[in-house]
Structures are given as C-alpha cells and as structure tokens.
Amino acid sequence: EPEVTQTPSHQVTQMGQEVILRCVPISNHLYFYWYRQILGQKVEFLVSFYNNEISEKSEIFDDQFSVERPDGSNFTLKIRSTKLEDSAMYFCASSAKGGGDLNTEAFFGQGTRLTVV
Amino acid sequence: AQTVTQSQPEMSVQEAETVTLSCTYDTSESDYYLFWYKQPPSRQMILVIRQEAYKQQNATENRFSVNFQKAAKSFSLKISDSQLGDAAMYFCAYYQGAQKLVFGQGTRLTINP
Numbered sequence A: 001e002p003e004v005t006q007t008p009s010h011q012v013t014q015m016g017q018e019v020i021l022r023c024v025p026i027s028n029h030l031y032f033y034w035y036r037q038i039l040g041q042k043v044e045f046l047v048s049f050y051n052n053e054i055s056e057k058s059e060i061f062d063d064q065f066s067v068e069r070p071d072g073s074n075f076t077l078k079i080r081s082t083k084l085e086d087s088a089m090y091f092c093a094s095s096a097k098g099g100g101d102l103n104t105e106a107f108f109g110q111g112t113r114l115t116v117v
Numbered sequence B: 001a002q003t004v005t006q007s008q009p010e011m012s013v014q015e016a017e018t019v020t021l022s023c024t025y026d027t028s029e030s031d032y033y034l035f036w037y038k039q040p041p042s043r044q045m046i047l048v049i050r051q052e053a054y055k056q057q058n059a060t061e062n063r064f065s066v067n068f069q070k071a072a073k074s075f076s077l078k079i080s081d082s083q084l085g086d087a088a089m090y091f092c093a094y095y096q097g098a099q100k101l102v103f104g105q106g107t108r109l110t111i112n113p
Helices: none
Strands: A006-007 A011-012 A020-023 A030-039 A045-050 A053-057 A065-068 A073-080 A086-097 A112-116 B003-005 B011-013 B019-021 B023-028 B034-041 B047-052 B064-069 B074-077 B088-095 B101-103 B109-113
Touching: A006 A086, A011 A020, A020 A030, A020 A086, A020 A112, A045 A065, A045 A073, A045 B101, A073 A086, A073 B023, A112 B109, B003 B088, B003 B101, B019 B109, B023 B074, B034 B064, B047 B064, B047 B074, B074 B088
Parallel strands: A011 A112, B011 B109
Antiparallel strands: A006 A020, A020 A073, A030 A045, A030 A086, A045 A053, A065 A073, A086 A112, B003 B023, B019 B074, B034 B047, B034 B088, B064 B074, B088 B101, B088 B109
C-alpha cells in the first residue's frame, strides 16, 4: 500500500540552527501539507502546497519557515533558525485532490520528532 | 473560522465494552467532511473513519461507527467490542476544502483489560 514517508524520524538540533525535514508523498498525489503537533497539544495546520506554490498557510508559518518540492518527489520543510518552541512532531501529508474538491483523504506520514535544545 | 471541540480529554473503557467519544464543531458551511484519526503511542496519524456531510447515513467501519447529527453539529465515534489495540489518542477533524484539516484537542482512550 502506498504511504507517505518522512525522514528523519527524530532530529535534535541546537537553537538557532537550520533544519530541513523531508517527506516523500504518495507518488500520484498533487496536494501536500505540513502539520505540527506540540507534545500534548492538538495537531495544527502549517501550510499546504500545490502546483509548486503555497496555496494556504497558517499564522504559525512565519518567515522562518519555507517549503519546497526540489525534485518532483521530495517535499521539504525548512526552519531557518530554530527556537525552543519549535520542538514538536511535524507531520507531512498528501492527498490526490484538494482545494474545492471535498472527495479527498489526506494520508499522513509517521512524523518527524524535532527537538530543539 | 471553523472550530472543532472534543470535550473529553480522557476516556477509559473495559475491554470488549463499547465507548463513545464526543466531538462538536462549528461551521457555517453546508458541505464538508468529518474525520476521526487515531494516534497510537508511535504518534502516527491513522484515519479511522470519515463522514460526508451531505450523507444522512452514518458511516461505519467494522467496529467503528459514527453518530452524525448535522443540525446539532455533533460527530461522535462509537467503538464497539473495544480491544487493547484501540488504546490511543483520537482526534476529530473537519475538512471543508480550504486546503487544511482542522483538528480537535484529542481524547486519550485507555482500554482496561
């Protein structure tokens, strides 16, 4: 069964460092997402991406965040200068449809646990 | 803005019994999807069941079923014949085609053997 794959599963970084979280969405999917879950809290939407551009982003997704689809298969989330409060589980998701089409399902990766020290 | 509320931070049930997890949401839209996701200790998000708002019939997936009350904006999940493997965080989520899922706060379900 096709699945969304995220690497690494766990990353520890020093405050102020840049991190790149990687995701390989399901191959025929066109819509890609990043969500974040701070420990003990709910899952929060960060950004959606379609046709090589951001289609929507939340207020969490400020200038220190960026997303990219560098090679047609990977979908990355970059955090330029990490803060302690960026420590969270980051989930990548993809869907075949999106936008105004409600007949869709988002498939989630297993998550990357980011720890900023 | 759409909001999703799960008023039960924790629930517990005896193995083989039935448990119902509550979820309410707020929207002015008439067409949308609702989901229940399971998050086991591994923290992966696993889709359990989904409901299309235009369908009156409640969705069912094996031991999992929902009670969708559109007028009341209520979407509860019933787990029958609870098993130890059902222990997890359960998140209710709303999707209205705005490119994102809106999640509730989650309910931690414990299964007592």
